[in-house]
Amino acid sequence: MSSVSDCELLLTQSNRLFDDRGSLLSYWQEVAENFYVEKADFTRTRVVGEDFANNLTTSAPLNAHSELTNIISTILRPQDKPWLNVSVRDYDDRSEEAKIFLQRSSHILRNAMYDKDSMFARAAKEADADLAAFGNAVISCEMNWKKEAFLFRSWHLRDVVWCERDDTSVGRVDRKWEPTAELLNMKFRGNVHANVKKKLEKDRYSAVNMRHTFIDSDMYMDGYKKRKKKYVSIFYDADNKFIVEEVETDTPYYAIPRWKTVSGSQYAYSPSVVQSLADARLIQDMMLVILEAGQKAVTPPMISVGEAVSGEPNLYAGGITHVDADYDERLGEVLRPISQNNSAIPLGIDMMQRVEAAINEAHFITKIGLPPLGGGMSPYEVNQRVGDYLRKAMPLLDPLESEWNGGLCELAFEVGMANGLFVRKDLIPKDLLGSDIEFTFTNPLRDTADRAKGNMLSEATGVIAQMSSLDPSVGYILDAEGATRDTLDGIGAPREWFRQSDEVEQMKAAAAEKEQMQNLMATVQQGAEAAQGVGDAAQSLEQIRGA
Numbered sequence: 033m034s035s036v037s038d039c040e041l042l043l044t045q046s047n048r049l050f051d052d053r054g055s056l057l058s059y060w061q062e063v064a065e066n067f068y069v070e071k072a073d074f075t076r077t078r079v080v081g082e083d084f085a086n087n088l089t090t091s092a093p094l095n096a097h098s099e100l101t102n103i104i105s106t107i108l109r110p111q112d113k114p115w116l117n118v119s120v121r122d123y124d125d126r127s128e129e130a131k132i133f134l135q136r137s138s139h140i141l142r143n144a145m146y147d148k149d150s151m152f153a154r155a156a157k158e159a160d161a162d163l164a165a166f167g168n169a170v171i172s173c174e175m176n177w178k179k180e181a182f183l184f185r186s187w188h189l190r191d192v193v194w195c196e197r198d199d200t201s202v203g204r205v206d207r208k209w210e211p212t213a214e215l216l217n218m219k220f221r222g223n224v225h226a227n228v229k230k231k232l233e234k235d236r237y238s239a240v241n242m243r244h245t246f247i248d249s250d251m252y253m254d255g256y257k258k259r260k261k262k263y264v265s266i267f268y269d270a271d272n273k274f275i276v277e278e279v280e281t282d283t284p285y286y287a288i289p290r291w292k293t294v295s296g297s298q299y300a301y302s303p304s305v306v307q308s309l310a311d312a313r314l315i316q317d318m319m320l321v322i323l324e325a326g327q328k329a330v331t332p333p334m335i336s337v338g339e340a341v342s343g344e345p346n347l348y349a350g351g352i353t354h355v356d357a358d359y360d361e362r363l364g365e366v367l368r369p370i371s372q373n374n375s376a377i378p379l380g381i382d383m384m385q386r387v388e389a390a391i392n393e394a395h396f397i398t399k400i401g402l403p404p405l406g407g408g409m410s411p412y413e414v415n416q417r418v419g420d421y422l423r424k425a426m427p428l429l430d431p432l433e434s435e436w437n438g439g440l441c442e443l444a445f446e447v448g449m450a451n452g453l454f455v456r457k458d459l460i461p462k463d464l465l466g467s468d469i470e471f472t473f474t475n476p477l478r479d480t481a482d483r484a485k486g487n488m489l490s491e492a493t494g495v496i497a498q499m500s501s502l503d504p505s506v507g508y509i510l511d512a513e514g515a516t517r518d519t520l521d522g523i524g525a526p527r528e529w530f531r532q533s534d535e536v537e538q539m540k541a542a543a544a545e546k547e548q549m550q551n552l553m554a555t556v557q558q559g560a561e562a563a564q565g566v567g568d569a570a571q572s573l574e575q576i577r578g579a
Contacts, residue, residue, distance in 0.1 A: 039273040042266065046206040046243055049193040056299060057190065060166055063305050066312040067097040068165040074190045089319040092388045093312040096395040100164040100304055103400050105157060107429060108437050108473070114142055115474050116441050120467040128535075130461040137454055144453055145444055150182035156440070158186035159289070163436065164395075167291040167302035170205075173443045174285065175451050182444060194288060196298045197248065202288045204247040210239040216276070225272040241270045246285045283450045287443040289436035303427075308394035311387050318384045325377050332369040340366045396428050433473055441471045 057074040064072035069084040085094070109115050118137040120126065126134075145152045159169035170192045176183035187207060197203035211219070213228050214236040224240075231238050245266045249259040261280040268275045290300035336345055340359040345367055346352055355366050392398055448454060492510060499506045 036273045039268050039275050042245055042268060043243065043270055043273070046193070046245060049195060049206055050208075053193050053299070060189065063165055063302075063309065066309065066316075067093045067305060068161060069094065071162070071165070071188070089316050089323065090384075092315055093308070093391055096304075096308070096391045096397060097161070097164055099392075099397050100395040101157070101161045103396060103428070104160045104164060104432060104436075107400070108432060109156065110474070113474060114138065116142060116437065117472045117474065118445065119470045119472045120464060121470060127461060127463050130464050133461050133464065140454055141441070141445060141448060144182055144448060145184075147181045149176060149179040150184055152182065152184045155184035155186040159436075162186070162189060163289060163291055163302065163432065165302055165305060167300040167305070169289050169436075170207075171287050171289075171440065171443075172285055173287070173440075173447050175447065182447065192288075194298055197251075200293075202286070202298070203251055204245070205286045205288070207244045209242040209244055211242060212237045213240055216240050216242065220267070220276050223276055225269050225274040225276075227272050228269065242276070243268055243270050249280065283446050284443050287439040289432065289439050291431055291435065304395045308391045311391050311394075315384060315387045315391070318380065318387065322377065322380045322384060325374065325380065328372055329374045329377065332372050334367055335370050336367045337364070400428070437473050438471055442469075445469060445471075 061072060061074040061076070064070075064074065065087060069088070072078075072084070085091070088094070116138060118134045118141060120130075120134070123131070123134075144150065155171050159171045162169040166189055168189055170187040170189065172185050172187065174183050175181075191208040192205065194202045194205045213224075213231040216228060217224050217232060228240055231240070245264075245268075247264055247266075249262055249264055252259070252264045259280055261282045263281050263284065265277070265279050265281060265285060266275060267277045292303045292306075293300045331347070334345060334347065337359065340356045342354040342356065353367060359366055389398075492515070496506055496510055
């Protein structure tokens with residue numbers, strides 16, 4: 033696809049997707065104005081230096097959104113420990129060599145993602161905020177060859193549309209992009225339209241209306257041409273109908289996590305915002321009423337005798353109000369406050385606090401927090417409390433872990449693998465060849481559940497020890513080695529600490545052989561001692577007879 037007509041077809045398809053999503057921008061604009069004011073430019077253009085929150089009377093919804101953003105970041109990508117693990121199906125059945133390889137790959141991928149030149153932390157934080165507010169986020173990953181690192185970028189939802197494959201995953205992505213003429217010329221090494229080159233001469237910082245379409249090869253209708261690779265990436269100049277770059281690739285470009293999806297729409301939503309948007313509108317009005325009531329209580333409105341007061345009353349500190357000298361004070365004060373009933377102010381504050389609490393609950397702020405586990409608790413009680421905690425917190429974790437962490441890590445891994453980040457294929461352990469890579473994640477919620485295995489093991493061994501007095505054979509029920517390995521995995525012990533199963537079997541066989549030899553030597557020694565005892569006894573008997 034290279035002609036002007038082909039470019040026009042691409043643009044027509046792209047515009048159709050943007051037009052169909054038009055009404056959603058109004059909703060996102062209202063959400064942003066209440067929860068994420070920095071992004072409130074879906075349907076309007078912001079002016080540099082504009083006050084973001086000039087329409088708000090309280091910051092409670094903003095604080096709730098900020099807290100949820102931090103919760104998502106902390107739970108999904110905890111900074112104090114490795115949170116992603118490269119894995120495969122039937123992980124437990126793989127060789128120890130394969131497990132060590134997967135753990136090393138996890139380490140390499142984490143280091144590459146957190147390289148300071150990759151911009152991962154910035155892009156991920158921006159995407160967390162979009163997910164918390166709008167339920168969707170768009171992040172891209174490519175190689176930055178100038179710095180030999182990943183390059184992650186988060187894109188404004190206003191500028192991106194997508195459609196789904198038959199399996200409901202995202203199959204086509206279209207993005208509006210307005211780089212400067214200079215940046216566009218540098219990125220594509222001069223392969224730009226002649227009109228853009230003219231801009232370079234007049235104003236190199238003028239914007240160019242670009243589009244990027246990233247699409248599955250089988251969704252890309254190009255005369256039904258058979259393509260060798262999975263995806264097609266097309267950058268084109270929308271104004272000049274000029275394709276700047278068209279390449280086939282096996283490597284994905286975008287990850288689009290979606291929090292809560294609904295049937296019939298490729299766009300998701302934030303359940304926290306849907307549940308609390310009405311409260312966010314309400315609390316702004318409530319705060320305005322309470323502020324006005326407070327102002328009236330502190331500086332009440334005044335009533336004055338019109339003809340007796342000269343000019344406007346000066347009610348500011350130190351102000352002087354002139355009164356007609358002939359006014360008779362016996363007729364009443366010339367200037368007095370209108371009586372107010374302020375008894376309802378505490379009720380209004382209480383109602384507003386209840387609404388704020390509802391907003392916080394909708395944003396999981398009151399649900400994310402391990403209950404106190406005091407000393408003296410039985411393992412059963414600890415497990416019950418942890419289970420209750422997980423039941424409340426899992427609705428946040430479950431969809432985001434697979435959509436956000438999973439999609440992000442899969443994107444980074446495939447980009448890294450395609451660019452030689454990990455290892456040559458001939459060095460991959462044989463039992464991993466042909467396996468589909470999966471990801472498992474470590475986070476405070478999973479950690480709590482995994483570490484509970486230690487309590488379960490302690491409780492199980494206690495039961496076995498208690499019942500062994502009745503039936504010694506119950507000791508054979510528990511697979512001690514399997515339980516220990518599973519518990520060590522749960523607490524995050526490095527695979528390098530583990531011996532391979534065949535090595536353990538050899539050591540067990542050697543120990544059993546050594547024990548057998550020791551028993552045999554003990555038996556021989558006992559026999560020798562017995563024989564010596566018999567000989568000594570016979571000699572003593574002969575001596576007695578001779579005497």
